[in-house]
Amino acid sequence: MRTQRLLLMGLCLACSAQVARAEESTQFRGPGNAGVAEGAALPSEWSAETNVQWKVEIPGAAWSCPIVWGDKIFVTTAITQKQQKPKAGGGFGGGFGGGFGGPGGGGFGRRGGGPDGAGPRGRPPGGDDDQKDAPQGRRGPGRGGPGGGGMGPGGPPPNVTYRWEVHCLDRATGETLWKQLAVERKPTIPIHGTNTYASETPVTDGERVYAYFGMHGVYCFDFEGNPVWKNQELGSYPMMAGWGTGSSPALDKDRLFIQCDNEKQSFVVALDKHTGKELWKVDRDERSSWSTPYIWRTGGKTQVVTCGVNRIRAYDPADGKLLWELGGISGSCNATPVADENLLYVGSGGMFGNSPLFGVKASASGDITLKEGSTSNAGVAWSRTKAGPSMASPLLYHGYLYIIEQRSGMVSCYDAKTGEPAYYRKRIPDAVGFTSSPWASAGKIFCLDEGGQATVLKAGPEFEVLGQNKIGEMCWSTPAFADGMLLLRSIDHLFCIK
Numbered sequence: 001m002r003t004q005r006l007l008l009m010g011l012c013l014a015c016s017a018q019v020a021r022a023e024e025s026t027q028f029r030g031p032g033n034a035g036v037a038e039g040a041a042l043p044s045e046w047s048a049e050t051n052v053q054w055k056v057e058i059p060g061a062a063w064s065c066p067i068v069w070g071d072k073i074f075v076t077t078a079i080t081q082k083q084q085k086p087k088a089g090g091g092f093g094g095g096f097g098g099g100f101g102g103p104g105g106g107g108f109g110r111r112g113g114g115p116d117g118a119g120p121r122g123r124p125p126g127g128d129d130d131q132k133d134a135p136q137g138r139r140g141p142g143r144g145g146p147g148g149g150g151m152g153p154g155g156p157p158p159n160v161t162y163r164w165e166v167h168c169l170d171r172a173t174g175e176t177l178w179k180q181l182a183v184e185r186k187p188t189i190p191i192h193g194t195n196t197y198a199s200e201t202p203v204t205d206g207e208r209v210y211a212y213f214g215m216h217g218v219y220c221f222d223f224e225g226n227p228v229w230k231n232q233e234l235g236s237y238p239m240m241a242g243w244g245t246g247s248s249p250a251l252d253k254d255r256l257f258i259q260c261d262n263e264k265q266s267f268v269v270a271l272d273k274h275t276g277k278e279l280w281k282v283d284r285d286e287r288s289s290w291s292t293p294y295i296w297r298t299g300g301k302t303q304v305v306t307c308g309v310n311r312i313r314a315y316d317p318a319d320g321k322l323l324w325e326l327g328g329i330s331g332s333c334n335a336t337p338v339a340d341e342n343l344l345y346v347g348s349g350g351m352f353g354n355s356p357l358f359g360v361k362a363s364a365s366g367d368i369t370l371k372e373g374s375t376s377n378a379g380v381a382w383s384r385t386k387a388g389p390s391m392a393s394p395l396l397y398h399g400y401l402y403i404i405e406q407r408s409g410m411v412s413c414y415d416a417k418t419g420e421p422a423y424y425r426k427r428i429p430d431a432v433g434f435t436s437s438p439w440a441s442a443g444k445i446f447c448l449d450e451g452g453q454a455t456v457l458k459a460g461p462e463f464e465v466l467g468q469n470k471i472g473e474m475c476w477s478t479p480a481f482a483d484g485m486l487l488l489r490s491i492d493h494l495f496c497i498k
Contacts, residue, residue: 191244347388
């Protein structure tokens with residue numbers, strides 16, 4: 001009986017630990033990459049002063065999201081002298097961290113600008129000013145200037161030294177517990193003026209923090225800030241139009257997954273989380289993309305799902321074997337998928353193409369590309385055109401799928417099982433533009449625009465605005481949350497809202 005009681009106590013403790021971990025925000029978009037707070041309700045009202053438990057300035061510039069474990073918060077940043085930070089309204093985005101999982105795009109018909117002020121920043125596409133300023137009197141994409149922009153190859157990287165750092169903050173106060181240098185050097189690639197050199201969100205397993213800085217390496221630290229390993233051998237490759245990088249790492253058991261789609265040599269790689277050594281690597285016939293790999297656990301198996309401009313592909317995490325692939329993508333692929341037990345919701349959007357949105361079955365295998373005129377097959381439950389996410393990742397909440405358009409400020413809601421719209425392209429009042437991915441809590445949907453305004457919507461099939469909250473600072477980073485605490489990162493500060 002004593003042995004049975006001990007076993008029962010051990011089981012209860014194990015279950016309690018699992019519940020506690022489920023409330024941590026260990027990666028981009030929190031538990032399961034879902035952006036859903038199932039525990040304590042998150043705040044629904046705040047301002048720059050109201051319901052702010054603490055506010056701290058983070059040095060440098062970064063669009064990476066904060067992550068949380070226990071009493072510690074981890075953030076990454078990239079710091080240089082005389083640093084010029086991104087400003088709102090400079091070009092169209094690419095999908096940082098997956099939701100802000102990629103970079104800012106270059107403006108059309110204008111020259112792009114680097115982070116150190118090398119030329120004017122890009123402009124969002126579609127206006128008359130874009131067309132009349134197009135080079136050589138042409139209408140359409142302009143050449144990239146220094147630091148990116150346009151649709152050209154981009155200019156050279158800035159000739160300045162950066163410090164890539166990982167910071168650990170106290171969850172209760174925001175005080176810096178430690179900060180560690182990952183690498184100090186000059187950048188190997190340019191970035192767009194709206195991007196940063198630290199746009200990838202780190203990930204943690206509760207013992208170590210894994211920070212990926214795009215073409216500048218992967219670094220592992222323990223919770224005391226001690227370096228564990230580094231991998232600077234993944235290579236440096238050009239990105240489309242010099243926009244820079246933004247795909248965050250993903251973690252499953254002992255493997256760390258990195259997707260590096262670029263203009264020269266795209267690949268996905270699995271690293272040993274204990275040593276940083278390569279376990280397997282698969283080359284990809286893809287160009288630049290900014291989506292974060294998605295770990296889909298369903299039906300007793302695990303898949304690593306990656307989005308690209310050509311195909312969506314799922315790999316076996318053990319050896320990189322291709323499990324299924326789906327063509328018919330259009331435009332850039334920036335958003336990270338979401339899923340439930342039965343379906344994976346994935347797509348692409350933007351200015352060009354038909355902006356598809358798919359519901360992929362858990363039983364998918366082989367090539368599941370739809371035939372022309374078809375909307376479903378053995379691997380695809382449903383599909384829609386003019387519905388895919390352009391930047392912010394989709395939100396799946398209580399049976400409905402929410403898609404936010406980046407520049408138009410429109411939101412659509414679909415029945416997750418059928419793909420049928422509950423409402424379509426409803427305008428969010430006073431929206432500036434959306435790069436940050438939405439989140440959900442206690443029957444509410446939160447949509448944070450780049451101007452720092454968070455609009456609160458009623459969850460469900462009817463469009464209803466419940467309120468709006470403003471902090472007055474530029475926001476592209478997707479917030480993190482844990483136990484009723486919301487961590488909102490602007491270009492200058494980290495806010496703890498509670």
